[in-house]
Amino acid sequence: MMMMGDTFGSIGSGMASLFFIWATIQQIFPNHMKIAIKEFLLSSFQQLCFAQSVSDHFTNFFSPYVEINFPESDGYRLNHAFSAIETYLGSKATDKSKHLKGSQVKENKDLVLKRDEAKVRDEYKGANVWWEIVTSSDGERSFKLTFHNRARSLITDSYVQYVVEEGKLIEAKKKQTKLFTNNPSSQWVYGQNMWRHIEFEHPASFETLAMDPEKKEEITSDLVAFSNGKEYYKKIGKAWKRGYLLYGPPGTGKSTMISAMANFLNYNIYDLELTAIKDNSELRKLLTATSSKSIVVIEDIDCSVDLTGNRIKKDRNTRGQKNGEQDKDETSVTLSGLLNFIDGIWSACGQERIVVFTTNHLEKLDPALIRRGRMDMHIELSYCTHEAFKILAKNYLDLGDHPLFGKIESLLKEIEISPADVAENLMARNHLIDVDGSLNNLIKALEDKRNRQRSQNDGDKKKNNKFSFF
Structure with missing residues (x-):
């Protein structure tokens, strides 16, 4: 079997030789000789391809092993x-592994050892299987599973389902929240590398969030209802997603x-x-590659x-794009493209997903x-209320x-x-907590702000009185 495989394996090099010979003939022989030789080489090439096909079918027919490939992505979806x-x-x-890989992402984390082998042998209910990570010429990775046909x-x-379920359980036990950001499309490779990520370690919680307790309770109750709402959303015939709009002045805690x-x-x-997305098509590919x-x-x-309500300007820009006037560096993501993903047909591509928009200027957004x-x-x-201040003080x-x-x-x-300004005044100086000093700093900052506001109001009144004489 192996000798036959080696024999047919030389066919590829034979084909390369044919192309080399033809290039040489092009420079030496006259035209009528070139035509005759070309026909001969084409006939030989067809025979080689037929032999290769026969070899593949022959090998597959007698081989007792079966292979299953699991690519990293399916189209543009993970x-x-x-x-x-x-x-x-x-x-x-x-x-038992002879090749290991050690990593320590952070100084305060333990050293993690993992297998670093191209092939991994596994056993399941007496059956031996072999796993291998394969990378194609275009950079796409896949796991190849090989096992005996019997x-x-x-x-x-049974086994494949067992491996997938075990992997998901292990991931759930050690799950670390991740923060993803999208790469420019020039860095995408066949549907991969659209997102890059780091571990997300922001310590924010609703307990430490400077907000009125009643409003926090309303939000957390809504989040719990959403996360437990799989059957409910199926019952009412809606995609399992929810949108939250966070709006308010800068420093009021939207990112937190x-x-x-x-x-x-x-x-x-x-x-x-x-701004890193060229058009609606790229937007769909990115969003469908997000996980549940x-x-x-x-x-x-x-x-x-430009997702504001200036529809006339949008229409004018659209006509300009059709006439070839679009700037190549300018994004052409449109309001309709974004809306189609939020609650259009594409909104059902993925489950248990939350969409959050933030803005400092609610009035600038299109009502749609x-x-x-x-x-x-x-x-x-x-802005900071007394209830929010008490949370910050705590x-x-x-x-x-x-x-x-x-x-x-x-x-x-x-x-x-803003709560951010209040927090800045409460922060310990030189790592020393001086309660009275911090509170007095805050009082002074509040009084200074009040005095500035009063001075501004008095100035406005004088201007109004001045103009009232005319």
Whole structure:
């Protein structure tokens, strides 16, 4: 068998020789000789291809082994079986392996040892199988599973499912939330490398979030209902997704809210940068490559691309694009393209997905983008209230009450200040917690802001009085 395989394996080099000979003939022989020789070489080439085909069929017919390939991606969608197999094989015992790979991503983490072998042998109910990671010429990875034909039913009906389920269980036990961001399409390779990620370690939680307790309770209850709503969404005939619009002035905690949501649900975050996407087609490919149990985030959506309500300008730009006037560096992601993914046909491509938009200027967004049913829950993150301040005082100063709280409460009712500004004044200086000093710093900052606001209001009144004489 091996001798026959070696014999037919030389066919490829024979074909290469034919092409070399033809190139040489082109330079030496006259035209009438070239035609005759060309016909002869073509006939020989056809015979070689036929022999190669016969060899392949012959080898496959007599080979007792079966192969199954599991590619990393299926079109532009992730093949979850691939990642589950990778996790399963990585968890196999390392005490018998002769080739190991050690990694320590962070200094405070233990050294992790994994198998570093091209082939891994596994055994299941007496049947031997071999796994091999294969990389094609175009860079696409796949796992190749090889086993004897007599174990076909056992492997296809039971073993493969066992490996996938075990891999998912292992991944669930050690799951680390990840933060993804999209790569430019020039870096994509056959549907892969669209996203890059790092481990997400933001410590935000709803307990430490500076927000009124009643509003936090409303949000967490909604998140729990969504995560447990698979059967409910199926019953009502809607895609299992939910939209949240976070709006408010800068520094009011919109990004922190997203981090708290991800930690609360243990969902991955996909931070979508619209300006790096060329068109709606790329947008669909990116979004369909996201996993379930994820939060797709577009921060400052009013600044990302032109998704405002200026329809006339959009129409004019569309006509310009048709006439070849579009700037090659300018994104052509449209409002309709984004809406189609949020609640159109493409919204069903993926389960248990949350979409979050943030903006500092709600009035700039097209009403079609944020209507109920697309952005199901509108959450206003506003200036710091007394309840939010008490949470910050607990976080930064480990303080539940203080005689100065009353004065701070009255000042917060008079002026508008973001939770981020309040937190900055409460932070310990030189790593030393001085409760009275921190609270007095905050009071001084609030009083200074109040005085500036009063001076500005007085100036406005004088201007109005001045113009009222005319």
